[in-house]
Structure formats: structure tokens, C-alpha cells
Amino acid sequence: MRYAETGYNLEVDLSRGNIEKVETDRRLTELHLGGNGTAAKIIWDRVPPEVEAFSPDNLLIFSAGLLVGTPVPGCNRTMVDTISPQTNFFSHSIFGGYFGPELKHAGYDKIVIRGKAPDLVYLWINNDKVEIRDASHLKGKGAQETAAIIKEELKDPRIQVAAIGLAGENRLFMASIEHVNASAARGVGSVMGDKRLKAIAVRGTKDLQVANPEELFKLCLKHSQDMHASPFVGDLMAIEWNDAFHHDNFAWGNARVRRKGFWTQEIEDRWKEYTLKIRDRLQGCYNCPKNCHLVVKPPGRQRYILKCFGKGTWHMAAFKEIDFTFDILALSQEYGVDSYAAPQVIAFAIELYEAGILTDKDLPDFPSDSGDRFYYLLEKLVRREGIGDVLANGVYRAARQIGKGAEEYDHNTIKKFEQVPIKLGRVNYPYYLMYCTSDKMAINQTEGSYPQDPIADPVERQKFVDEWIAAPERFKRYFMEWEPRTNPSVEASINICDWNETMHYVDDATGLCAFCSSFRGQFGGGTAYHIYNIPAFINLAAGMNIDADDLWQIARRNRNLVRAINVSRGLRRADEKPPEDHWKIREPEKEKELLDEYYKFKGWTQDGIPSKATLDKLGLGYVAEEFIRRGILTGNEDNLYTETPCYSDEKQKENMQFSALRKSSEFTLTEYLKKNK
Amino acid sequence: MGKLVKKIVRSINVDLDKCNGCRACEIACAAYHAKPRYSSFNPNRARIRMVIDAQNDEWVAVRSTNYTKAECDGRRTYTINGKKYSECSFCGMICPSRDLFKEPDSGLPLKCDMCEGEKEPLCVQICSRNALTYEEREVEVEADEQVKPDEMELGLQSLIDKYGMQKLSDAFARMSQKG
Numbered sequence: 001m002r003y004a005e006t007g008y009n010l011e012v013d014l015s016r017g018n019i020e021k022v023e024t025d026r027r028l029t030e031l032h033l034g035g036n037g038t039a040a041k042i043i044w045d046r047v048p049p050e051v052e053a054f055s056p057d058n059l060l061i062f063s064a065g066l067l068v069g070t071p072v073p074g075c076n077r078t079m080v081d082t083i084s085p086q087t088n089f090f091s092h093s094i095f096g097g098y099f100g101p102e103l104k105h106a107g108y109d110k111i112v113i114r115g116k117a118p119d120l121v122y123l124w125i126n127n128d129k130v131e132i133r134d135a136s137h138l139k140g141k142g143a144q145e146t147a148a149i150i151k152e153e154l155k156d157p158r159i160q161v162a163a164i165g166l167a168g169e170n171r172l173f174m175a176s177i178e179h180v181n182a183s184a185a186r187g188v189g190s191v192m193g194d195k196r197l198k199a200i201a202v203r204g205t206k207d208l209q210v211a212n213p214e215e216l217f218k219l220c221l222k223h224s225q226d227m228h229a230s231p232f233v234g235d236l237m238a239i240e241w242n243d244a245f246h247h248d249n250f251a252w253g254n255a256r257v258r259r260k261g262f263w264t265q266e267i268e269d270r271w272k273e274y275t276l277k278i279r280d281r282l283q284g285c286y287n288c289p290k291n292c293h294l295v296v297k298p299p300g301r302q303r304y305i306l307k308c309f310g311k312g313t314w315h316m317a318a319f320k321e322i323d324f325t326f327d328i329l330a331l332s333q334e335y336g337v338d339s340y341a342a343p344q345v346i347a348f349a350i351e352l353y354e355a356g357i358l359t360d361k362d363l364p365d366f367p368s369d370s371g372d373r374f375y376y377l378l379e380k381l382v383r384r385e386g387i388g389d390v391l392a393n394g395v396y397r398a399a400r401q402i403g404k405g406a407e408e409y410d411h412n413t414i415k416k417f418e419q420v421p422i423k424l425g426r427v428n429y430p431y432y433l434m435y436c437t438s439d440k441m442a443i444n445q446t447e448g449s450y451p452q453d454p455i456a457d458p459v460e461r462q463k464f465v466d467e468w469i470a471a472p473e474r475f476k477r478y479f480m481e482w483e484p485r486t487n488p489s490v491e492a493s494i495n496i497c498d499w500n501e502t503m504h505y506v507d508d509a510t511g512l513c514a515f516c517s518s519f520r521g522q523f524g525g526g527t528a529y530h531i532y533n534i535p536a537f538i539n540l541a542a543g544m545n546i547d548a549d550d551l552w553q554i555a556r557r558n559r560n561l562v563r564a565i566n567v568s569r570g571l572r573r574a575d576e577k578p579p580e581d582h583w584k585i586r587e588p589e590k591e592k593e594l595l596d597e598y599y600k601f602k603g604w605t606q607d608g609i610p611s612k613a614t615l616d617k618l619g620l621g622y623v624a625e626e627f628i629r630r631g632i633l634t635g636n637e638d639n640l641y642t643e644t645p646c647y648s649d650e651k652q653k654e655n656m657q658f659s660a661l662r663k664s665s666e667f668t669l670t671e672y673l674k675k676n677k
Numbered sequence: 678m679g680k681l682v683k684k685i686v687r688s689i690n691v692d693l694d695k696c697n698g699c700r701a702c703e704i705a706c707a708a709y710h711a712k713p714r715y716s717s718f719n720p721n722r723a724r725i726r727m728v729i730d731a732q733n734d735e736w737v738a739v740r741s742t743n744y745t746k747a748e749c750d751g752r753r754t755y756t757i758n759g760k761k762y763s764e765c766s767f768c769g770m771i772c773p774s775r776d777l778f779k780e781p782d783s784g785l786p787l788k789c790d791m792c793e794g795e796k797e798p799l800c801v802q803i804c805s806r807n808a809l810t811y812e813e814r815e816v817e818v819e820a821d822e823q824v825k826p827d828e829m830e831l832g833l834q835s836l837i838d839k840y841g842m843q844k845l846s847d848a849f850a851r852m853s854q855k856g
Contacts, residue, residue: 071704071718098700105719144732156776157730180731205721205781213715217708221803224701228805280734284697287704289805291697295734303732 002026003211004070004542005034010108010130012123014195015056015115019130024109030544031619033509034066034109036092037558039081042112043090044561044623049568053085054171054194062103062111062162062200065511069104069208070541071217073224074233074516074528076100076286078162079508080184082191086173086394087415089566091191092440095162095182096285096513099202102160106204117196120169124154125202135198140166142334143178144304150201163199164189165336166382173394174341174418178333181283181293181305185338186417186442211543219540223528223659224289230661232526233516234290235308236669239282241272245673246312252319254347255412255421255579271322278326285513292515298323301330309420309444310339316421317343318374328374335382340442341394341418346377348395348409349387357404362387394418412579415571417441419579426585429493433598434500435578437608439562439571448519449503449527450475450496453676454482469660470521470530472548473648475499490594494601498644505555506534523672526662531646536658547653548646556641557618560610564623567632573599573608603641611637680820687791688812689725689798691738696808698736700727702800709792709799721781724789725800728766735762738800738809741778742769744786744831746838749774771831785832 011020024038032038039061051057063079078100084091103111106125113123122135138146147161160179167175168189175189210216227233237243244263251258278298282291283305294311297303306329314325314332332342350373352358353366360366363386367373380388390398395418399410412419414435420443430450431443438446449470455461465476478492488496503518507529514520517529529537531548538544538551546554563571576595599606603614612635615624627633647653703720710724711717720726728737751774753764771778771786778787792798797811826834837845 069718071708073701101720105721148732157728158776205719207717207719207722209716210718213708213711213713213717217705217715217718221705224803225805281694281736282697283736284699286699287701288699289697289701291806295731297734303734305731 001209003209004066005029005109006104006107006208008108009110009112010125012111012113012130012132013115014113014117014121014132014197017132019132021108021128029066029542031554032558032561033538033554035063035077035509035511036079036081037505037509037554037561039063039079039110040090040558040561040565043081043083044565047083049570051083053083053088053191056116057114058083058191060113060188060191060195060197064100064103064109066509067537067541068100068511070210071220071287072512072537072541073220073227074285074288074290074513075511076288077507077511077513078103078184079511080177080188082188084187085171085190086187086396087417087441088569089415089571090439090562091186091188092442092445092508093177093184093186093188094508095177095179095184097160097179097182098286099160099162099179100511101286102202102204104204104208105206106202107206111200113195113197116194120196120198122150122199122201123197125200125204127204127206138198139169142166143336144302144334146199147180150199154201156203159201159203161199161201163336164192165334167336168193169198170382170384170392172337172381172384172392173397174338174345174392176336176338178336181285182307183333183336183338185340187338187341189336210541212540216537216540219536219658226659226661227516227528228289230526230528231664231667232524232662233520233528235292235515236523237309238292238294238307238311240668240670241268242670243312245677246309247316249422249677250312250316251421251423252316254317254351254409255344255419255423256351258423274323288513288516290516296326298326298330301327304330304333308339313339313343314374317347318370320371324371328378331375332378335378337378337382340420342378342381343374344412344418344421345391345395345398346374346381348398349377349391351409352402352406355409357402357406357409358387411581414577414579415441415575420444423581424583427583427587427591429487429490429590429594430496430500432578432591433493433497433594435582436576436595437497437598438501439559439566440504444519445504447500447522448514449500449521451479451525452522454479454484455676456484464525467662468525469532469662470525470527472499472531472644472646473650490597493594494598495644497598498601501559502552502555503531505558506531506551509554509558510534510538523669524662524664524667526664526667528661532656533658533660552644552646553618557620560614560618560620561623563610564615564620564627567609568626568630571608573606576608600639601642603639605633605637605639609633611639613638613640617641681817682820683815684818686814686816689740689791689801690810690812692808692810693737695806696736696738697806698727698729701803702738702809703727705799705803709795710787719781722787724778724787726777733760735760735766737762737766739767740769740789741771741787742789744771744788744835746773746835748772786828786835788828788831790828
């Protein structure tokens, strides 16, 4: 009997039109849990490093996390994993909404797609009945438009659809996969487009078994109520009106200008008034009591659902205001472009035009207003028309294709990938490590458990630590030692980076939403899911018997496996750099020490390659063998990772509560940031 | 004129403006009514379902009420604050025109019983946003001897509608003899 998971993957070969339902190996669940962990295993086994992103041999894998479809609240993520055309590395993408639970109820944990369809198709999964259907009538259609047409023609409004828009069809490197209220970002839409797969429609009515239903349900009912009441959980930036944090601190335009003091009460009042005017409601994902999405209907546009920091990226890149973002998102989400990379590549093009590198020849009839320029370039981009064909390859490649000094304007990418636009003063040690070493190439998919800022007042600091349920004891010590305007020690920085990334790997395997888990500890330390209570949910649902240390070990295994895929594809220490002007003041010697020590701690070589000893101990001996065969390792590397126990005298396993949330009635993000930033 | 008697009317009230579309009501309902209890979390087994049309900002929790073998004409639309709703969005009937409130394996009707014995129906308990609230009020009504059919009777009724009384009673008699 399989619990929490269905035990089956759907294997679809679009070249041959072949569809198979394949039983999976239960031992892989014990080793990797599921989600991007088991997806990484499939990619390692079946997509060798010679296979390029746009090869029919590349796989596009949709994975509902291990706990998705169980009553665990806030657990609804579908991971989309493939080899990215932009980086040639393992891509990392997740989306919420309703798709994952529907897939589980249809009887599958994953959809593994290989090959390329001769013409545009869509996949229709109706429990055991699976069809590849013609999608020629959906060509060029918007993502939600596509979903609506499919539901209409299949005559079932309860079908869940994930679709690409024009951007995916045209293989834009920043193409997303769009679902009702969520999107899979970081370029996975381009691979879906390359496979000529317009959409996946799922309907599932089957049962999913869990190991201990009664206890699990009762725990989840209580946890759901606690999560609703907790002011720490959810996307607080979506619902609080003050957004000085992004607007005063993040960089505008092509990640260029910081506008300290931009945020005023007048802006806040005006934006609030406008938002309330066009906002129908706040909305959530499957089985989550929080309100992280905005259902909006801007004048003259169709209604859509907005999520996450897409609320700020467009107008900040364009030097406009919130009304601009609401309006252009109605277009960009239908086209299916990422709200991080797309605004940046457009702002990059505008800078090149102002610098005379792009001219009126490249941009005929280019408007003068920055907002009009965004609409102009968005249309070129999604059609790969003229300069859009170059920009569609992302900032890094476009800069090199354009030449004439355009490379200088590519200053906010890591590993060829556009970053969140942030430009700061002095180097921050934990952040240096997270930027350099994350295989997710996205800081928001790496940071989140340890606070971004220290607490100045020693009494408040102590109080914070005393109530900090989520943290292993060593982090309390680091936090107590942390004075304002100083960096944590090298040891602390390494551990902070390690904890932050580990919790994301837990979420990406289980399907927990980062806004109630891995991302949510950094402001106020009050996350709903942490290393100590997640095992309880896993054990009750999946019938496993793991504790916090076991969970950490699984996350470490998944982290190393993803790392190994990238190493086999050429990733080395030389690639591990922050965006070049991310900090004005750098400390090269310290940075070298940080990276040296981090690699040692992780049990990697000084070139960032997991050692044989580390791989063997993680049960990834087959990776070590392959590395030795390929000459990546000699086999003599004996640097083992450092053990990081979660339990201690102060924190004994027996005393851990199942569903512990930090208690507070007073917390708001606005006040917290005012005080600590 | 019948005799007046006191009766407790129990109802679930729905505030559409408070709903965030999470469908936890479906999950809790399916769990509570599963046999053994909590053994399934399948929304398709729920007696309360969300009618969702995101593009129209339509998020309506509708509770199954009664079984009917016939479709109604169901063509009315209601426009509320500029959003158009179909009559079906608010209708709790278990009818042939749609795939709602039917047990996925057998197709038999699923009827809301307000989670008899619980302090509040489970869908209300899990709805922290208070889109669903529970109300009990005492009313005086004329004594009514007619007992409302429970889920088993509705199931029987739907089988009678499908196969006819004769076939069903033959089958029942045959199965009774087998013990």
C-alpha cells in the first residue's frame, strides 16, 4: 500500500504518441520524498549531460509534492523540473493553485513528458483515460483563454489546466506555465513550447490513501485554524498596504536605481485606493486558509489573479506606478511570461536604446514614454519579432548577440539567469553564499528561515529567541551574538545558508508552500512549518517514521543530487558569483574564505563538486561512480559534509509539539520592517 | 389546521465575499463522511462543492440538498455587482444535468446531513475565513408527519429511477434470501 503518494507516474512520449502508467519504486520515496527530489533522480538517470534543453530527449516533469492532496493545509505545490535552455542546468520551478491535488486524485504523482509533438497538442488526463489531443485551435491563445476553451470543449468546469501562452509557444527563455492563480516561472514554459505541448488538462476523482487518516485530519484541522490566525503566515506583502520595503530598497529600471524615500503616505493612500477599486477579492490556493492572491479587473482588461512580487516588478522596471503593473499583467500573464525576467529584459533593452547601442533601426517607431515602451517591447518579445527575437533569449545571451558594449548592461544575472533587482552597500556574508551557491539561481527560492536582520534591543532579542520554535539551537546562539550593522561569523553564515536552502528542498519535495514554510521565517521567525513539525505530517500521511534529522538528511540528499546534475553539466566554482555590482563594497578575501569553508562544510571539493565520501554517505554512490568515470572526481576526495544535529539537550525529540506556531497577536510586516530594516 | 410544534432549524449560511476559494470545505466534508471516518479526502465525495469560475470571480460553496431525476430548465442568470451567475451556481439539487454530489464509484446521490452529532458541520469548522457559518434557530411550525428522506433513501430512489421498482425489488428479494 502506498500512502500520500499514488505510486504511479504518467509517462508521455509526444514524438511517438505513447502513454504509459508506470509504477514507481517506494524506496525512492524514502530517499527523496517526492517532488523535485524524485524528479532530480529521473533527470539524473535519463537526461545525460550531453542532452540539451531543446532536445526531444530532455524531459519536462510535473510533480505533485508528496503531501499534496492530503489534508495538510497550505500544501498544494506542483514542481516543474527540466533542463533549462537559459542555463543548461536543472531548472527549478513551482506553482500552487489546484493542479497538483487534481493530478493526485487522477492517480498520478508525476507527469513525465519526453519527445516533441509534430504539431501543437494538449494532454487530457481524465483518471485512467489519457489522450493527446490536437491543439491547433489553441495556437496563439492566452493561457487562461486556453484553459476556458478546454473546459468548455471537454464540458467539465472542474478540470484543472496548466497552459502556456504565446511566449511559451515561441520558446521565450522567460516563458512561464500558467494555472488559475499561479505560474511556474524561471523559463520552464519554453521547454513546454519546444515540445509543442500547449496545455495539460487534468480531472481526477479517485481516492488517495494516507497512513493514519484520523490523527492526520485532526492535526490538520487544528493547524489550518492556527495558520489562519497567525499573522506570520502567508504572503504578507500581498495584503499589507505599506510596501516601502521593495520600493525604497530594491533597484528600479534595469536593476539600476535605488529610490530611497520613494515611498510616502501619499503613494500608499493613492495605491490603496486604486487597488481597492479594481480588486474583487483576496484569494488562496487549494486547502490553504491564507489570502495571498489578488483577484483584479483593471479597466478595459479581463479579470485575472495576481500573486507574489509580480505586483512590484513591472512598474519598478518601467519607473511607473501600480496602475501600470495591474494593466500590463493582464497582458503578460496571458502571454505567459515570468514577472521577474521579462520586465528586466525589457528594461535592459530600454537602457541599450538610451545608450545608443540599440537604435531606431532596431526599434522602429519606438515610443518616448517608458510605459509605452514596455507595451511595445512586450509585443515584440512574445512574438520574437525583430529585436524581440534577440531579447527572448534573456539578458545574458541578448547582450552577447547585440554586442557593441551591450555586455556591460548585463549586470544582474547569475549563471546566465536574471536576478531579483537588488543593489546594496556592503557585502552580506550569508547572502553572498546563497547567491553564489544556490542551484536554483533565485534568491527567493533560497533564503527564508533565518532573519534578514538582527534585533538591536537585547531584551527583545532574547524574547525572540526564546519563542523561536523553528530554529535548531545553534541558530539561537548565532542570533544572540548578532549585533546591528555587523556580519555573522563565517561559521554562522555557512549554517544560515545551509538551513535556508535545506528548508526549501523540504518544501519542494513535500509540496508545502514557501509562504507558510521555508520563506516565512525571515521576518518574525513565525513560520507554520519547520524542521520539527514537518516530520509529524509526513509520518501520519505517508506512513514513514522520520524525525527532524532524517528530514534534514533527505533534503541534503536532494540538494546534492541537483548539484550533481549541474556539476555533470559543467557547473564549477568559477560560476559561483553574485551579480557583479550587487554590493558596492566587497571583501574578496573574506568572500574566498566563506566559499572555501562552505564547500568544506557541505562535503564538496574546493571546486564545488560533492565528494565521493559525501555522495556515498548520502546513498548517491552511483553519482560518485559516474563522476569518477567522467573524470570529474578522482575518487580520493574524502571531504565529508559536517553533521548538523537538530536535537540537543535543550531541544529533545520527545518534547517536540506536533503543530507548533509562534504565538503573537501583534505582528505586522510593516511595523517589523520599519523597526528592523 | 395542524398542531404547532417547536422545531430546531439548522442552516449553513454562505458569505460569498469572504470565500478565498481554498476548497477546504470539500476536503473536510469528504473526510467526515468517509467510511471509515476520515479515510478519504477526495473532494469528489463531498456534499458541499465549490462552483468556481475564476475569470468571473465566481466562488460559490453550494451544499447538496435533494435528489431529483429530472433536469429543470435552469436557464436563469443572476447578475450581482456586475458578475453573472448561473442559476446552477446556487442550486443544491442532485440532478442529472451536472456531475455534482454523486458518489464517484456508484453515481449514487450524496446528501448533506449537517454532520449530525458534531457541534458544527465540519465544513464550517474548517472555514476559518467564516465564509461558512452555522446557525440554529427555533421555529414553530405545523406538525408535519412527513419524514425527509435520508441519503440511503435518496440512493434507493435513484436506483428505482434508473432500473425500475420491479427489478430492484426482485434483486432485493433475491439478495435477502441469500442472507
